[in-house]
Amino acid sequence: IKNLEGYVGFANLPNQVYRKSVKRGFEFTLMVVGESGLGKSTLINSLFLTDLYSKDYPGPSLRIKKTVQVEQSKVLVKEGGVQLTLTIVDTPGFGDAVDNSNCWQPVINYIDSKCEDFLNAESRVNRRLMPDNRVHCCLYFIAPSGHGLKPLDIEFMKRLHDKVNVIPLIAKADTLTPEECQLFKKQIMKEIQEHKIQIYEFPDIEDDEDSKLIRKIKERMPLAVVGSNVVIEVNGRKVRGRQYPWGVAEVENGEHCDFTVLRNMLIRTHMQDLKDVTNNVHYENYRSRKLAAVTCNGGVDTSKTKNQMTRSPLAQMEEERREHVMKMKKMETEMEQVFEMKVKEKKQKLKDSEAELERRHEQMKKNLEAQYKELEEKKRHHEEEKSNWEAQQRILEQQKLDASKTMEKNKKKGKIF
Amino acid sequence: IHTTPVSYASGEGARAVPLAGHVGFDSMPDQLVNKSVNHGFCFNILCVGETGLGKSTLMDTLFNTKFEGEPTQHNQPGVQLKSNTYELQESNVRLKLTVVNTVGFGDQINKEDSYKSIVEFIDTQFEAYLQEELKIKRTLHSYHDTRIHACLYFIAPTGHSLKSLDLVTMKKLDSKVNIIPIIAKSDAISKSELTKFKIKITSELVSNGVQIYQFPTDDETVAEINSTMNGHLPFAVVGSTEEVKIGNKMVKARQYPWGTVQVENENHCDFVKLREMLIRVNMEDLREQTHTRHYELYRRCKLEEMGFKDTDPDCKPFSLQETYEAKRNEFMGDLQKKEEEMRQMFVQRVKEKEAELKEAEKELHEKFDRLKKLHQDEKKKLEDKKKSLDDELNGFKQKKTAAELLQSQAQQAGGSTTLKRDKERKK
Numbered sequence: 001i002k003n004l005e006g007y008v009g010f011a012n013l014p015n016q017v018y019r020k021s022v023k024r025g026f027e028f029t030l031m032v033v034g035e036s037g038l039g040k041s042t043l044i045n046s047l048f049l050t051d052l053y054s055k056d057y058p059g060p061s062l063r064i065k066k067t068v069q070v071e072q073s074k075v076l077v078k079e080g081g082v083q084l085t086l087t088i089v090d091t092p093g094f095g096d097a098v099d100n101s102n103c104w105q106p107v108i109n110y111i112d113s114k115c116e117d118f119l120n121a122e123s124r125v126n127r128r129l130m131p132d133n134r135v136h137c138c139l140y141f142i143a144p145s146g147h148g149l150k151p152l153d154i155e156f157m158k159r160l161h162d163k164v165n166v167i168p169l170i171a172k173a174d175t176l177t178p179e180e181c182q183l184f185k186k187q188i189m190k191e192i193q194e195h196k197i198q199i200y201e202f203p204d205i206e207d208d209e210d211s212k213l214i215r216k217i218k219e220r221m222p223l224a225v226v227g228s229n230v231v232i233e234v235n236g237r238k239v240r241g242r243q244y245p246w247g248v249a250e251v252e253n254g255e256h257c258d259f260t261v262l263r264n265m266l267i268r269t270h271m272q273d274l275k276d277v278t279n280n281v282h283y284e285n286y287r288s289r290k291l292a293a294v295t296c297n298g299g300v301d302t303s304k305t306k307n308q309m310t311r312s313p314l315a316q317m318e319e320e321r322r323e324h325v326m327k328m329k330k331m332e333t334e335m336e337q338v339f340e341m342k343v344k345e346k347k348q349k350l351k352d353s354e355a356e357l358e359r360r361h362e363q364m365k366k367n368l369e370a371q372y373k374e375l376e377e378k379k380r381h382h383e384e385e386k387s388n389w390e391a392q393q394r395i396l397e398q399q400k401l402d403a404s405k406t407m408e409k410n411k412k413k414g415k416i417f
Numbered sequence: 418i419h420t421t422p423v424s425y426a427s428g429e430g431a432r433a434v435p436l437a438g439h440v441g442f443d444s445m446p447d448q449l450v451n452k453s454v455n456h457g458f459c460f461n462i463l464c465v466g467e468t469g470l471g472k473s474t475l476m477d478t479l480f481n482t483k484f485e486g487e488p489t490q491h492n493q494p495g496v497q498l499k500s501n502t503y504e505l506q507e508s509n510v511r512l513k514l515t516v517v518n519t520v521g522f523g524d525q526i527n528k529e530d531s532y533k534s535i536v537e538f539i540d541t542q543f544e545a546y547l548q549e550e551l552k553i554k555r556t557l558h559s560y561h562d563t564r565i566h567a568c569l570y571f572i573a574p575t576g577h578s579l580k581s582l583d584l585v586t587m588k589k590l591d592s593k594v595n596i597i598p599i600i601a602k603s604d605a606i607s608k609s610e611l612t613k614f615k616i617k618i619t620s621e622l623v624s625n626g627v628q629i630y631q632f633p634t635d636d637e638t639v640a641e642i643n644s645t646m647n648g649h650l651p652f653a654v655v656g657s658t659e660e661v662k663i664g665n666k667m668v669k670a671r672q673y674p675w676g677t678v679q680v681e682n683e684n685h686c687d688f689v690k691l692r693e694m695l696i697r698v699n700m701e702d703l704r705e706q707t708h709t710r711h712y713e714l715y716r717r718c719k720l721e722e723m724g725f726k727d728t729d730p731d732c733k734p735f736s737l738q739e740t741y742e743a744k745r746n747e748f749m750g751d752l753q754k755k756e757e758e759m760r761q762m763f764v765q766r767v768k769e770k771e772a773e774l775k776e777a778e779k780e781l782h783e784k785f786d787r788l789k790k791l792h793q794d795e796k797k798k799l800e801d802k803k804k805s806l807d808d809e810l811n812g813f814k815q816k817k818t819a820a821e822l823l824q825s826q827a828q829q830a831g832g833s834t835t836l837k838r839d840k841e842r843k844k
Contacts, residue, residue: 008505009507009692010512013700014453016700017449017453017701023636026445048436049440050437074431077442079442082442084445086431125721125727267441276452291553328752328756328759331756335763347774350777350781357785365792368792368796375803375806378806389817393820396824400827
């Protein structure tokens with residue numbers, strides 16, 4: 001790290017970021033899930049100090065549904081120069097049926113479809129500025145039974161904890177005494193741990209003071225809340241609360257419930273973190289699962305797939321292309337080789353049979369020549385013999401002639417009696 | 418946080434509702450800022466300019482520190498880009514600063530390809546980011562962004578006009594990076610010359626269609642100062658790390674016999690303006706523009722080059738899956754077709770070769786058939802000759818036998834006669 005002598009000015013970067021973010025405005029999507037009558041709408045109204053749900057725009061419980069619906073309301077709120085587009089997603093009908101199997105499915109489908117929209121928008125060639133409609137936080141309302149989690153609660157949280165930031169809340173906490181509430185919280189946390197449910201963990205912030213606070217807050221989880229649309233006067237103060245014959249349960253009183261903690265954590269300190277975790281963790285999980293299914297042919301977990309995961313799909317396609325080209329080349333060379341070999345064989349065979357035929361022909365020729373020679377020899381011999389014999393015959397003839405001549409002579413001479 | 422495509426709160430379809438009190442989401446900008454500060458910032462500057470224009474000195478002056486490196490010689494064979502990364506801190510803000518220098522720019526006799534290595538370098542950084550962004554398991558959040566956020570183009574203080582190399586290079590770079598042109602070593606130009614020089618440069622840039630970076634004027638808080646500064650471009654700067662005592666302060670300056678040029682004196686040069694604009698006011702905007710404009714352009718071109726395109730802009734949502742699958746199927750189909758072709762070709766060749774060989778075989782057999790026939794003829798001739806000789810032999814034999822028979826008969830008779838005669842004689 002270099003030390004600078006003198007003020008450069010990039011310490012102003014945070015201000016630049018601040019300025020730009022204000023200009024852009026913010027958006028946040030909050031989902032509320034729970035059975036009817038747990039005070040979800042009231043809590044939202046209390047959290048955002050507005051009549052999000054009113055006569056004109058009734059809350060989920062007042063809308064009687066036969067099946068679980070997922071609906072969203074979008075409002076624009078401004079405060080201190082900061083503009084926030086708030087989307088509240090509610091799930092009327094959740095847990096209200098007799099048979100609630102799969103009542104979480106519409107919720108999962110909604111969350112996935114928002115991730116899908118984002119993925120598609122992000123994957124376009126021509127990308128436009130796109131809104132972030134992904135669900136950043138899911139408040140799950142637990143009925144204040146005082147005993148423990150219901151099977152539906154466990155099932156829901158198990159199925160959604162790896163898709164969205166889940167913050168479980170104990171609803172209508174004013175029906176529990178502090179001791180009951182304490183026990184209830186302990187029991188719930190125990191069950192959450194048993195089932196390995198990962199709820200949203202408010203992460204530590206750098207500041208030492210705040211981290212102490214946060215640790216204290218973590219001990220209060222899950223937060224037990226009370227909501228109210230009504231403002232009541234208590235000791236000269238105007239407070240939101242619920243009026244009972246025995247007193248007023250104040251929404252914003254830390255000793256009455258954890259509402260303030262929730263609001264501080266959810267809105268004032270960790271809203272950005274909820275968005276970041278959604279973007280960096282939940283969305284990335286969705287995305288990699290989706291893409292792995294496409295490019296890795298079902299995502300069979302081999303070491304090859306693991307390598308593919310860390311490579312860009314484009315590089316991957318290039319790799320596949322190269323592999324295939326190499327395979328083709330290899331096939332081509334192989335075929336070529338086989339071809340050459342067969343040709344060679346055939347040629348050799350031809351050559352051999354040619355040689356054989358030549359040889360045979362040569363032999364026959366030689367044979368014939370030998371016979372010729374023999375014949376010539378025989379003929380010559382015969383000629384010789386013939387001429388000898390003829391010469392002999394001539395001599396004999398001559399002798400004969402001479403003899404007969406002599407006889408004649410002798411005859412004439414009278415030598416013959 | 419910086420790395421998601423910038424999304425704007427659309428506010429569409431949202432109804433405005435009043436708040437009955439302080440909710441607290443006005444802390445959002447602070448939350449965002451805290452996260453950024455914790456994460457640290459990153460900024461990459463590219464300095465383009467001929468050797469000896471004081472690029473390194475200016476960087477040192479801007480960031481009040483001595484960066485590494487020795488002054489380069491003029492005999493570089495080509496343009497190289499040398500990049501160095503530094504971790505700087507100011508109050509609680511950590512900045513990872515990368516300074517990229519073009520070494521050897523403009524030193525060659527033939528400068529035609531000077532800009533190429535610069536363009537390549539910029540593209541390489543975009544490519545690296547794109548590859549990361551397209552991975553299945555990606556870590557964009559912790560990715561060290563190496564894309565160039567600002568390009569300081571150093572113009573030689575000739576006082577006349579831009580060199581053609583300058584125009585060509587800037588034209589090649591203006592769609593890839595934010596260009597901030599500056600007049601280097603401007604203490605070599607007098608004030609009146611400077612005004613004329615600036616006007617000439619600006620008009621040349623405009624007439625050649627070079628898009629330089631404009632300080633943004635859409636945000637009211639900084640619109641005014643930015644628009645004023647836009648009018649001062651290109652900034653005439655002087656850099657110096659030497660300090661001179663003026664009055665009772667030590668200031669950065671260059672000392673001449675005729676006076677001292679104070680770097681941070683706005684009457685002497687535009688250094689302060691540059692620092693203000695580049696670092697204190699618009700650093701974040703430069704980074705944002707790089708990400709949302711220049712990078713997007715690169716990405717779009719690259720994807721189109723590879724054959725990707727959006728199926729239907731508005732009606733059907735574009736699905737990455739489908740595109741990949743379609744691309745892959747197309748590609749597989751192509752390969753299969755090629756494979757088939759190759760096989761067919763081989764079958765063809767085999768057929769041809771077989772026919773050839775068969776032809777040769779036929780010829781061979783014909784040849785030998787001919788020879789055989791000849792041989793047969795010869796044999797027949799021989800047989801005939803043999804037969805005639807045999808006939809002759811037989812004839813001769815007969816003759817001989819007949820003659821011998823005759824002879825022996827005659828001999829017997831003649832013999833007896835002779836015998837008689839001889840007998841007679843003896844009596």
